[in-house]
Amino acid sequence: MLFVTIRKSSFDETVMTGTVTRTVDAILDAVLSGQEMTETDGVLLLQQTAPGAIAAIRAAADQLRQQQVGETVTYVINRNINYTNICEQHCSFCAFRRDEGEVGAYWLNEAAILEKATEAVQTGATEICMQGGLNPKAKLHGRSLDYYVRLVRTIKAQFPDLHLHAFSPQEVQFIAREDHLSYAAVIAALQEAGVGSMPGTAAEVLDDEVRKILCPEKINTATWLEIVNTAHQLGMPSTSTMLCGHIETPVQQMRHLGLVRSLQKHSLEHHAAHITEFILLPFIGQEAPKPLRRRVGRDQPVLSDCLLLTAVARLFLGSVIPNHQPSWVKLGLAGATTALTWGCNDLGGTLMEEHITTMAGAQGGTSKTPDELRAAIRSLGRPPQQRDTLYNPISSPANE
Numbered sequence: 001m002l003f004v005t006i007r008k009s010s011f012d013e014t015v016m017t018g019t020v021t022r023t024v025d026a027i028l029d030a031v032l033s034g035q036e037m038t039e040t041d042g043v044l045l046l047q048q049t050a051p052g053a054i055a056a057i058r059a060a061a062d063q064l065r066q067q068q069v070g071e072t073v074t075y076v077i078n079r080n081i082n083y084t085n086i087c088e089q090h091c092s093f094c095a096f097r098r099d100e101g102e103v104g105a106y107w108l109n110e111a112a113i114l115e116k117a118t119e120a121v122q123t124g125a126t127e128i129c130m131q132g133g134l135n136p137k138a139k140l141h142g143r144s145l146d147y148y149v150r151l152v153r154t155i156k157a158q159f160p161d162l163h164l165h166a167f168s169p170q171e172v173q174f175i176a177r178e179d180h181l182s183y184a185a186v187i188a189a190l191q192e193a194g195v196g197s198m199p200g201t202a203a204e205v206l207d208d209e210v211r212k213i214l215c216p217e218k219i220n221t222a223t224w225l226e227i228v229n230t231a232h233q234l235g236m237p238s239t240s241t242m243l244c245g246h247i248e249t250p251v252q253q254m255r256h257l258g259l260v261r262s263l264q265k266h267s268l269e270h271h272a273a274h275i276t277e278f279i280l281l282p283f284i285g286q287e288a289p290k291p292l293r294r295r296v297g298r299d300q301p302v303l304s305d306c307l308l309l310t311a312v313a314r315l316f317l318g319s320v321i322p323n324h325q326p327s328w329v330k331l332g333l334a335g336a337t338t339a340l341t342w343g344c345n346d347l348g349g350t351l352m353e354e355h356i357t358t359m360a361g362a363q364g365g366t367s368k369t370p371d372e373l374r375a376a377i378r379s380l381g382r383p384p385q386q387r388d389t390l391y392n393p394i395s396s397p398a399n400e
Helices: 002-006 024-032 039-046 051-069 110-122 144-158 169-179 183-193 208-214 221-233 250-270 290-296 303-317 328-339 370-378
Strands: 014-017 020-023 073-076 078-082 127-131 163-166 195-197 238-244 275-282 346-349 384-386
Touching: 020 024, 020 039, 024 039, 024 051, 039 250, 039 303, 051 303, 073 370, 078 110, 110 127, 110 144, 144 163, 144 169, 144 183, 169 183, 169 221, 183 195, 183 221, 221 238, 221 250, 238 250, 238 303, 250 275, 250 303, 275 303, 275 328, 303 328, 328 346, 328 370, 346 370, 370 384
Parallel strands: 073 346, 073 384, 078 127, 127 163, 163 195, 238 275
Antiparallel strands: 014 020
C-alpha cells in the first residue's frame, strides 16, 4: 500500500483486544485495507501524543478520504435561521438560550423569517437550516405541531425549491410531547409540509453519563437514536454531529461514534434514507455557563485535539459515512481548512448568520461568501464544488 511506503517508523503503543496485541501501525494498515476499526482501536489512536504517531494517523485519514471521496471539496450556499432563543431547557454549555422576557430573548415572526429566506435566495442559497429553542408558547390553535408546520409552509409557499434542513431530534421530541403525538406522526407532518432533512444536532455526546452533566433535560441517547432512525424509516435523511472537547473521554467519544456507525449501517440496510454527513462540533466555553466553563478550563477549542478526533472519525466512520465536515464557525476558516487535510471533504455552508455558537464566544465569524470558501479550498490545491444539502453537485469543479 502507498501508505505503508510513506510511513517511516513504527510505534510501540499497543492495545490488548482479547489475546491480540494491536499497534497503531496495525490499526492504520487494517483500515486502509478495508477492515472496520473497533472502538477500542479508536481509543488507542486518540490517546497518541507522539508526533510521529499523530502524523501517521493524519496521513492515513487523508489517504482514506482520497480513496473514498476523491480530491474535490464540497460546500453549500445556505442560511441559518434560529427562529427563537426562548427555551425551557438549561443545557450547561449553552449561552444562546433565554427565558421569555429576559434581556436578549427573541422570537421571530413569520415576516422576519420570510425576509431572511428571501435574502438567502437572492444570494443563491439552496438551503435554509432552521433550528431554535424549545419555546412552550410556540403554538398555533393550541398545538405545537401546527406552529412548526406553518413556519415550513410559509417558506415553501414562497420558495418551493428551497431545501429546508430543519428541526433536530430534540425539537421533534418537544413537539411530540406537547401534542401527545408519536415521533413518526410529527416527522411525517413536517415532511409533508416541506422539510427535506433533519439536522443531527442535540446529539452532544451519545453517552448518558455525559448527558446528565451537559444536558440533563434533553432526550437521552436511546431517544435520539430512535428519532433519527424513525426519520430514516420515513425517508427523511439526517446529518450527524458530536459536541467534543469538554468533559468526555476518548472511550465516550468512540462510544458515540460506534452508535452513529451502527445506526447508519441499519439505515443503509433497511431504510430509504440515511445520514449524509458527520460534523464535529468543538465546545466553545467563553460565554458558556460558569460551572461547565470552570470544569473544562478553557474558552476556545484545542485545534490539535479536534484534528486528531477528526482523523479518527474518518477512519472509523468513513466506510458508511463518506462526507465529513469541520465547523469553520468554531475552528475559524483557517482551522477548518486544515481539517480538510485530516480526513474532511466538505467545508460546510455560507450560513449568512449564526447565533448559537457565536453567542458562546466563537471567533470564527457568522458568514462566509462562496468566494471565501472556494479560496480556502483552492489554497490546498484541491478543486471546490458547490453541492446541495444531499451532496448532489450543483456545478462541476471546472466551473468553480
